[in-house]
């Protein structure tokens with residue numbers, strides 16, 4: 001780091017740790033050493049630029065004063081985390097200098113004062129947690145930070161209206177126990193009353209407290225329109241009741257006949273039965289398929305397919321599934337998996353049939369509902385499910401590019417799966433898992449069966465976690481390394497074991513990425529093998545030789561190995577939680593950022609006409625663009641590198657060498673705009689999930 005930054009950081013720590021008896025030499029943070037080369041405690045650096053990227057000083061009993069100004073002298077700082085210390089002071093306007101900040105975590109301290117206006121300038125901010133402090137005053141308008149996904153500010157003394165946030169993109173919100181007042185805005189059905197409770201001045205439907213009527217002066221002008229509105233609504237409601245009544249009568253008359261026809265037309269293939277258990281109304285409400293079906297195995301009439309909110313499932317009926325040809329993809333420990341191509345010739349689904357499910361039907365339905373509400377772009381959502389006493393079926397979108405297991409250990413395992421790609425998989429999966437654990441911690445829903453066959457690649461070769469929440473961890477499933485802690489876990493809540501088993505599973509995935517060795521070979525367990533090699537100080541031996549020959553830095557390999565070893569600690573109580581793991585992983589947002597920027601450039605200047613998916617060979621995809629705006633310039637430009645900025649320059653060079661500026665037109669972008677215009681805009685989850693729809697970015 002450069003001298004000035006180093007001095008500021010030392011100043012930052014001196015203030016923060018003032019009077020901290022626990023601080024010793026081993027922490028670093030002094031002028032005679034370097035934060036990156038000498039590994040100051042809590043500091044992570046960018047390996048190329050050797051500049052400070054993350055400062056994580058959680059639970060260190062720090063009791064001094066926070067001086068953000070000093071910290072933000074490290075201009076590439078992306079994560080600042082001071083969870084659970086006893087730090088005082090305030091967040092000053094100088095935080096605006098932390099332009100690259102993506103995560104700000106200061107919860108559980110004694111920080112007070114107003115939030116600075118310059119927060120608005122943190123356009124890269126994704127997660128913001130100031131909960132459990134003494135902040136007061138109003139929250140500045142940060143609605144422009146569209147990449148913000150977490151906003152936690154509970155248990156402070158904040159006042160004014162509910163912060164103006166981009167609710168359609170925010171994934172986590174908690175502003176409970178403050179002094180906010182006024183009406184709760186439309187949160188797009190994404191948050192419940194819990195996010196707002198403990199603010200006596202708040203009103204609105206969500207907190208079941210009607211807002212006071214608008215003052216008479218305002219009301220008067222609206223009076224006649226309100227009156228008219230009520231009169232017409234009255235008529236409308238009356239009309240609707242009549243229509244529903246008639247429809248109900250008609251449907252109940254026609255229904256037995258319809259079902260009979262259905263049974264008759266389908267008996268040649270499978271046997272269908274009408275449901276006598278559910279009323280028509282509840283069928284509509286639960287979005288169930290039209291037909292109920294007898295169990296595939298036993299022929300007993302049971303409940304029907306429940307279609308969830310994912311767009312792929314809309315209109316899906318059980319009979320569509322049964323009519324379609326199914327190909328058995330594999331039989332795992334917990335059931336079989338079928339690839340099902342629907343009649344429409346477009347939709348391909350993967351149907352998991354679970355046997356011996358240890359959870360009762362009610363619990364299963366509760367899980368499915370919670371999982372449907374908890375979306376992350378890198379977690380494959382279930383499209384629909386079927387639940388009977390005898391069996392459960394889970395429907396997912398089919399993912400065409402196989403699993404991480406196949407990529408690492410499949411038949412073409414000779415092919416390159418580069419270091420950067422492996423780091424990206426680790427980062428994306430780690431962040432997604434941390435998100436799910438945080439969201440579903442209270443519901444006790446962990447993945448339960450995390451392994452490389454459950455990490456799938458979608459059509460863009462982005463990894464996603466599949467089958468989240470389907471299994472409940474049982475101590476008899478413990479692998480060798482768990483045995484020593486079996487007793488301890490037997491006495492802990494089962495859900496605790498599930499979350500800790502996920503951490504273990506993630507650690508094993510990291511080991512697979514680092515070693516390219518399967519989890520079990522000839523009776524040898526990968527985790528045990530790595531442990532034994534590391535304790536005998538043959539550490540370098542564990543790494544995949546291909547990584548070393550590709551020039552992966554030993555330091556980064558060792559860092560990732562350290563994380564993996566913590567995750568597979570035989571004692572589950574000593575394993576970190578997923579948030580602690582994710583924060584240590586390389587930053588995955590860069591991956592999303594590059595991808596969406598590519599798409600942004602594409603949609604602005606032309607069309608992506610071809611994508612060569614080289615990812616299987618360990619390369620980035622190659623995009624070929626046709627320029628829309630520059631008609632005379634109708635050549636394609638391709639990009640082989642991951643480096644988007646070079647790509648921007650490359651396009652501009654081409655445009656500029658044409659020297660025919662009149663043909664480019666008035667609205668052509670100036671040289672810096674293609675790159676910088678989109679640079680400020682971080683991708684939002686929706687952009688990432690729907691890779692083709694990037695118009696808004698333009």
Ligand SMILES: Nc1ncnc2c1ncn2[C@@H]1O[C@H](COP(=O)(O)OP(=O)(O)OP(=O)(O)O)[C@@H](O)[C@H]1O
Nearest residue numbers: 329330332333334335337350396397398399403453
């Ligand atoms: N949605 C999907 N799209 C494409 N392939 C999938 C999908 N889900 C699973 N697969 C693949 O199908 C194969 C069989 O899956 P299955 O879940 O039955 O096996 P498993 O994960 O090895 O075992 P289990 O989950 O029962 O412990 C695996 O190789 C898996 O990667």
